[in-house]
Amino acid sequence: MLTPLRNAYYLSLPVVFGAVLSNRMAARLSDVTPIHWATPLVLALVVFIIYTVDRLLDIRKPSGPATARHRFHRHYAPLLWRVVMAAAALAFILAFFLPGSVIKFGLVLGGICAAYIGAVFRLPSRHPALLLKEPLVAILYSAGVWGSVWVQRPRVSGIEIAEFLMFLGIAFQNLLLFAIMEKREQSGKREFSLATEWGEERSDTLLRWLTFAIIATGLTLCFVTNDRFAQRSAIMLALMSLTLYGIQRYPAYFLRNERYRWLGDAVFWFPALVL
Structure with a gap:
């Protein structure tokens, strides 16, 4: 039986919350104070969208993973696609409040993430490029958390x-x-x-x-x-x-x-x- 806590776990909300906390730490370490109020909100929405879309595309593959998290996404796929669209619309609106440097950085990183997700979905299940998934996701996640802070200051x-x-x-x-x-x-x-x-x-x-x-x-x-x-x-x-x-x-x-x-x-x- 699904519980609110397990639903939050399947939706990767702990990862989303962790990204926001890590971003706050990076901001304090970099002495970017105050960090723009929209930065953590957009970051949270984008991380949620990327993780959710990645799994929604995974379940469309005949040989896709069969974990409990993926079964959850398969069962609620129509609803989750609507949630993703709503989150994307909200992130788009909030982006207008961000500093110009953060918007430019977000467009570049967002484009790379979209290209990555599209490539992973289209590549054959045992394509050698898929072996780069772990290091690439680590780089993109870390870049989003820290880069959105660093572009708001002159030096690092x-x-x-x-x-x-x-x-x-x-x-x-x-x-x-x-x-x-x-x-x-x-x-x-x-x-x-x-x-x-x-x-x-x-x-x-x-x-x-x-x-x-x-x-x-x-x-x-x-x-x-x-x-x-x-x-x-x-x-x-x-x-x-x-x-x-x-x-x-x-x-x-x-x-x-x-x-x-x-x-x-x-x-x-x-x-x-x-x-």
Whole structure:
């Protein structure tokens, strides 16, 4: 039986909320104050639209994923398409209130996202280009969160770039971890992803080294900057990566009732700890 909480989870609302919180953290770190009031609203709407449309197109493929989230989207597809159209209309209206630099950035990034979604839908199910899905989604998600802030200021510091790279690594860690867990969930069905092509051992090794690099970067930043907020946010980003590593370390526990999805998406709420 569906509950409001599970519906919110299927609709990727935790990811949407996490994007807004991360954007607020990036704004405070970059000293863009006040951030334009429409920026987080448009960001939330765009993230929701991209994630929803991606799944609505997935379910139109004969060999599309058969997860509970995709079954939800298949069942409510007509309603969700209407919601997407309403969200797109609202985002279009709000865009007129944004600074010109944010509008230009949004048009470029939105065009890239649209091209990506269209390509993924049209490519054959085992096309080699689909192996780029995890890194591309991580880059687009991170660029939307941080880029919408950076275009509102004249320069970006090295500390900000370092924390952006930490966030980008966490986004990729999240997506690759989910691909590994989905592979374990559906052992009888071979999905085409980095996790299946690289194999679990190689993917696990990469994730361990990625976690180490993110934590090491976070600790290093604590010693090279006197900015207290930058220090707190660096530690918080390191904790995000460490939490994802905990899911990777105990897969049997987190596979039950899709716990890995709940906690894996919830790590993007961690910026609330420092705001």
